[in-house]
Amino acid sequence: MASENLTGEIRKIDEAFQSRLAEAKDAPSLERIRTDFLGRKGHIARLFETLGEADPAVRREAGRLLNELKNRAQSAVLGEAARVSAKESGEDRPDLTLPGYAPPVGRLHPLTIVMRRVKSCFQKLGFAVAQGPEVESDYYNFEALNIPPGHPARDMQDTLYVSDRVVLRTHTSPVQIRVMENQKPPVRIIAPGRVYRRDTPDASHSPVFHQVEGLCVDEGVSFADLKAVILAFAREMFGSDMTIRFRPSFFPFTEPSAEYDFTCVICRGKGCRVCKNTGWVEISGAGMVNPEVFRFAGIDSERYTGYAFGMGVERLTMLLYEVQDIRAFYENDLRFLGQF
Amino acid sequence: MKIPLAWLQDWIPVPLDAHETARRLTLAGLEVESIDIVGGRFRGVVIGRILSVGPVPGADKLRLCRVDAGSGEIPVVCGAPNVRDGILVPVALEGAELPGNMKIRRTVIRNAESAGMICSARELGLGDDHSGILVLDDPSLRPGDAFTDREGNDFIFDINVTPNRPDCLCVRGIAREVALLHGCALRSPETVKPVDAAGGPVDIRIEDPDGCSRYTARRLKDIRIGPSPEWIRKRIEAAGMHAINNIVDITNYVMLETGQPLHAFDADLLDGGRIIVRRAGEIRQFTTLDGQERRLSAEDLLICDGARPVALAGIMGGRNSEVSEGTRRILLESAHFDPMTIRRTVKRIGISSEASIRMEKGVDPSGTRDALERAIAIMVELSGGCPDSGVTDVVARPIRPVRISLRPQRIRRVLGAEIPHADILRILSGLGMTVEGTDPVEVTVPTRRPDVTGEIDLIEEVVRHFGYDRIEPSASTTGPTAVHSNREDEFIERLRDILSGMGFTEVFNNSMVDRQSTDLFFAPVPAVPVRNPLSPETAFLRTALMPGLMESVRWNQNRSVFDLRLFEIGRVFEHRGEGLPEERVRVAGVISESARQKGYWKSRSPRPDWYAVKGTLEALAEALHLKETAFRPSPGRGWVPGTAAVFEAGGKRIGSFGEADPSVRAACDVSERVFGFELDGSALLECLPQSPVVRPVPRYPAVRRDLALVVDAGVPVGSIQQTLLLNGGGLLVSADLFDLYQGKQIPAGRKSLAFTLAFLSPERTLTDADVDPLMNGIIRCLESVHGASLRS
């Protein structure tokens, strides 16, 4: 067969295909086109068979053209089939107001969200995450923190006891001691976790709540460092306009001890109901590690100094999201949890 | 501790502003929690801003004002000529009391409602001006703030005294701080008039010097018991105590002033007029003056007369020696007792008094005599009594002032800031300490400060009065420390992300549960009991998470919130006798949907069931790249029999799952079906691969064949899959079930299964010639092993 014949034949088949396709209206007619042109005994297959008999000089060019036609025809049939089927099922014009088929959406608990933010902030500042048991010995929860039996400071927290020597930890501070016993300075840790108090539940008290404890021990660590780290945290958490206020307070395990306040996150310091018009909201306690605590942990308090701080995760969460009642965190009502 | 500002003012030579004094005290660690305004000529008056002024129909001279009174906008009718919008005025709100017994009520004047009154100076008793309302021009005033009568009011401070500061449980102690904060000296209000000695000493014997270091006493005779004068009554009542009679009130007054508890005995009721301080020993009971019979323990410290106990030392006197109307002679005690001894008795008996609150924290052992003499002087003046003995002061165990060296360089190191030497000296001496030398500074601490025992305590005192706010934040130059990542913590956070990504919402349940809850699920383990729970509902620590999740389901379903997919990650506890319990992290989840849920509009999605939980675990295993996972039937408490199964990975048991048993649902008050799982966090972490093993993707396409067959209904699909894979000639890489059918078109007792098989070679593209013989072999095998028949 002459080369003109072959290429002309290919062009003819191509034209026939185009006009048949243009007329195709439904899936059966498309299927017929597919069989006629692309089937095992279709026009294109037939032309491929004749290729072998062609002059080697034209075989190459004719082969290229034929392959190109085959590919184009295949995708044209597929595309047209998709269009036809979409039209038949109405999917070419979806009703944008009908609900989509959505996978279920899960939420993290607000306390997890806030605890992660706290952890992330301190991890960026070089603090590692440490853990300790929720049920603690009296030694770690009190004694090693310079709260000996009979100390008036034991009255500051109502403790839940398992036995004379075992308590539900009233704060995350025992983790300080456990870490210092196992790691020589420098130490820079935060300890997030659950704590327990014998408090009757109300809008601002829960017998179970969460704290994050922080501890930094090294040579040359000072009260000024403590203020710097708390300030950095305040700004990361609540915005760069935050200021902090330290007020003297008393904790047996720190000295000097402080309560620290942030600019009221609701009114940004102008005065409102939440801050009782003071412009400040109380966050938690902090201070320099008491040398007595270093003595219990076996750290030389002449060489090393350190600071410790705590914070209540529920309190931070309530401030961040203006949650009014702490009990909401433990009721697990999806209408509450779904908002975070 | 409650203190009237006027009482503090007695001790301070400069005039005190209530709010500024409160601010300074708070910033020095004596937090003023509230300021109560008492007395004065009026109450219930606030600052208001007039927002608008309009007419009152039918009344030419009256105006209807809208006033911002802080808590909201209120209408007030006012007839004053100088009323105009924008001004700040005193507004007497509904319920306010004004001079002349005038009470403000909500009224209607000419059909205009009025919710208060804008006041003139005369109406408030502040002057004679009644030409118009009082216009306040201080721009710092805010609507809603109390408008106070600066001259007639007194302010009661409620100060939160931390337990390390017993010296501040009195007016003098707070005044000392206030004086230092105002840069002035402490002023003693009245000098104690020495009262001449008369008669012999009091017979005092301290048998227990550990319990009582010092006992000071004096007798007074010719007392006339009666009410105390108003100024004493007002002050002790303002401090929260009840006025009783002149003698008792004076002991309380001096205690509030000096911090030293005093006790007056009726001297004529003391056997032999003697005082013996001793431990209770064999004495078993004692009736305190509140009429309560107290059971004693041998260690309790008692004051006895010649025959019997007459007081629980430092806590409360006895009924048998109480001062009464007929008392003519008293013995006044001013003593120092060991705080720990007092505290033990207080805790054990569960008794507390204003005296014991101070005694158990530590009063000044050097202060007994001054306080006694101050009280005697007032008593002589107000009750007509006169001394019947000299001041008898027995010191059984001297307590001396502590001396501490303070290194200025240490202050610098701890604070990270320089404090001028002059400030150090000013502060320490202002606190009554004796200061000598410069480096180190040698400090002698008065005995009233038992909290100051070391250098760090002095540093705290210095910075407390220097001002925490004057220490500038500055990050130290210490270098980076090692990175300690916490694998467990990071893993738990990853689990949270995976589960929430799969549509589960995280819940937090109380770890304290009731007894029944610890028995609902899984093999019973000994629960950790809480010895002093708030209620029986929280008397044990949880042994599993499932019961808490059931409670979350109940809570939501009772509020018509259905379609629940919940998870919790938290610790569970197992009792281990004397030591600490075992704590394990668990991961649990539930799926529960109401039959009332209607599903998707387009095509009905399947209702979540047991397979949804299994699928969750399969997806979790996939997400975590767990190897050798398996599901095995295993009866477990709490699950419907037959649905209970364990989930294994790496050959180890990770946890269990199933459908919550109806009996458990009934116990938890849950009406809908619940499917759940509970896994052990550390078991999961242990079988976690360090990192997934990555292989190149196949280079050749897979050949897919569908296979439909019919087998007996009881044949597990997994065993057929196993047969398929074993007979795939090493080329069959997956056999996925895509249809399961039982019904009309299938013989009874049989089921139809349809699989998609994928054959793949790493070396070449497979052809029908490769796959056909494998398919034939597979089919023969299925027929012989499982009794399967091919379905066309």
Ligand SMILES: [Zn+2]
């Ligand atoms: Zn505010």
